[in-house]
Amino acid sequence: MPEFPDVELYKQRFEAHALHRRIESVVLRDRPLLSGASAQALQKALLAHRFVISKRHGKYLFLGIDTGRWLAAHFGMSGALEYADSEDESVQYERLRLVLEHGGRLSYTSRRRLGRITLIDDPQAFIEEKRLGPDALGIAAREFEIRIGAKRGSVKSALMDQTTLAGIGNIYSDEVLFQSGLHPRTPVERLEKKSLAQLYRTTQRVLQAAVEAEADPHHFPDGFLTPHRREGAVCPRCGGTVKRMQIGGRSSYFCERCQPPLSSGSRRPERV
DNA sequence: AGTACCACCTGACGGC
DNA sequence: TGCCGTCAGGTGGTAC
Numbered sequence: 001m002p003e004f005p006d007v008e009l010y011k012q013r014f015e016a017h018a019l020h021r022r023i024e025s026v027v028l029r030d031r032p033l034l035s036g037a038s039a040q041a042l043q044k045a046l047l048a049h050r051f052v053i054s055k056r057h058g059k060y061l062f063l064g065i066d067t068g069r070w071l072a073a074h075f076g077m078s079g080a081l082e083y084a085d086s087e088d089e090s091v092q093y094e095r096l097r098l099v100l101e102h103g104g105r106l107s108y109t110s111r112r113r114l115g116r117i118t119l120i121d122d123p124q125a126f127i128e129e130k131r132l133g134p135d136a137l138g139i140a141a142r143e144f145e146i147r148i149g150a151k152r153g154s155v156k157s158a159l160m161d162q163t164t165l166a167g168i169g170n171i172y173s174d175e176v177l178f179q180s181g182l183h184p185r186t187p188v189e190r191l192e193k194k195s196l197a198q199l200y201r202t203t204q205r206v207l208q209a210a211v212e213a214e215a216d217p218h219h220f221p222d223g224f225l226t227p228h229r230r231e232g233a234v235c236p237r238c239g240g241t242v243k244r245m246q247i248g249g250r251s252s253y254f255c256e257r258c259q260p261p262l263s264s265g266s267r268r269p270e271r272v
Numbered sequence: 273a274g275t276a277c278c279a280c281c282t283g284a285c286g287g288c
Numbered sequence: 289t290g291c292c293g294t295c296a297g298g299t300g301g302t303a304c
Contacts, residue, residue, distance in 0.1 A: 003297060059298075077298045078282080093282090112282045114298055153274055162299085171297045249276070251295080 002059055002075035002115075004136055004167030005210035010081035011056045014063065014106070017083040020050050022101040030095035030113065037119045045069055045119055046098065055123055057135050058166025062123040070123055076114030082107045127166075136167035137207045144200040148188060155191065155199070156184035157248040168203070170250045171226060176206050177254065178225040183261045184245070184252045190262050229253045 002010075023046050028039050037045075045065060053064035061081065063071040073081065082091065087105040091097070096108040096117060108117060120126045133147060147165060151158040158164060159173040168176070177184050180202045182195075191199070206224075213219035217227040223236050231244040235255040245252050 006297080075298075076281085077296065079298090110281095112280090112296085112298085114281060116299090151273085157274085169297055248274095250297095 002077075002079055003169035003172050004056075004059060005172070005207060005215040006080070007056055007059050007061050007075065007167075008211050009215050010075075011054050011061055013083050014051075014054055014061075014081060017104065018051060018098075018100060018106045019054070020052065021104070022050055023047060023098050024101055025097075025099040027097040027099070028095070029097070030110075033095045033108075033110065033113065033115065033117055035116045035118050041119065042117075046071070057123065057127050058132055058162060059169070060127075060130075060132070060166075062120075062126075068121075070120050070126075072118045072120045072123070072126055073108060074115050074117075076110060076112060076116075078112040079108065079110035079115035082109060131163045132166040133162065133164045134166065136165045136203060137211075139165065141197065141200045144203070145193065145196040148199065149191070149193075149196055151188045153188065154184060154247055155182055155186045155188050156250075156252060158188050159203070160248070160250070167207070170252075171229070172206060172210065174229060174253050175210075175224060175226050176203050178259060179206055181259055183259045184247050184254055186262055225253065225255070 026043050026046050028034065028042060031039060034042055045067070050066045051063045052066050055062040055064070059074060061073045063073070065071065083104065083106050085104050087099050087103055091107045091109060093109045093111045094107045095110050095113070098106040100106065134143060144165070148158050151161070151164060156173050156177060159168050159176060160170065174184065176199070180199050182199070209221055220226055225236065228234065228236050228242055231242060231253070233242040235242055235258060238255065238257045240255050240257040242253055243256055245254070
């Protein structure tokens with residue numbers, strides 16, 4: 001479930017448990033997971049070394065090694081980074097295991113195997129190479145408004161475009177739009193500056209809340225859509241029905257009453 | 273610069 | 289129980 005709040009959680013757990021501990025073994029259980037490096041190179045880069053720093057940018061996690069190199073991890077649609085004090089228990093869908101000194105293991109898991117791990121020299125260069133936009137939570141209001149405002153097409157696609165803004169995926173774009181009262185198909189060019197400013201504040205609030213809830217929908221604040229993100233579910237705001245619609249090839253969930261389409265004349269979305 | 277579709281992968285779930 | 293279609297929070301490539 002890795003959008004930005006999930007990856008932020010992996011980072012926090014990594015820092016709490018795995019930082020500065022010597023890596024005593026490297027077990028790669030899924031060779032294709034590794035891109036641009038051999039299993040031997042990975043082994044050599046990590047074995048007997050320590051992670052000394054970590055960074056997150058959008059959905060990417062960068063783990064800095066004491067040699068100055070970095071492990072860059074992307075989690076695809078079904079990956080996670082898990083830590084446990086015990087090193088002997090088996091972990092479902094584990095693809096890479098790092099056993100740490102004093103016991104404990106760090107596991108990169110991936111059910112659908114869509115994620116990738118890479119060895120890199122410089123996260124900033126990697127971010128530029130991938131043409132990732134600024135991190136969705138670090139960005140300033142003005143830059144958000146400029147970048148989103150410059151897009152065309154649906155506001156949902158704009159929020160999800162990683163080159164515009166890094167970190168927001170299908171789930172959180174739906175949540176932001178629900179909290180904003182915007183229909184996901186709303187064309188960006190129909191949003192006034194005021195609506196863009198509001199969209200910025202809502203984006204920050206939603207991401208912040210998700211991180212505080214440890215990316216667990218059960219702990220999201222009341223009135224959030226995510227725990228009710230199923231076709232036919234009851235809208236947590238108005239009691240209406242949650243609808244599903246394909247937008248940009250992705251399933252979008254929204255409440256027709258709380259997020260009405262802009263009528264052809266009006267330029268300002270109105271909350272019901 | 274958009275959208276639409278395919279590909280990469282594996283698994284969970286509902287219907288019959 | 290088994291088979292089948294559909295869906296799933298990702299990115300990247302192609303064609304239009």
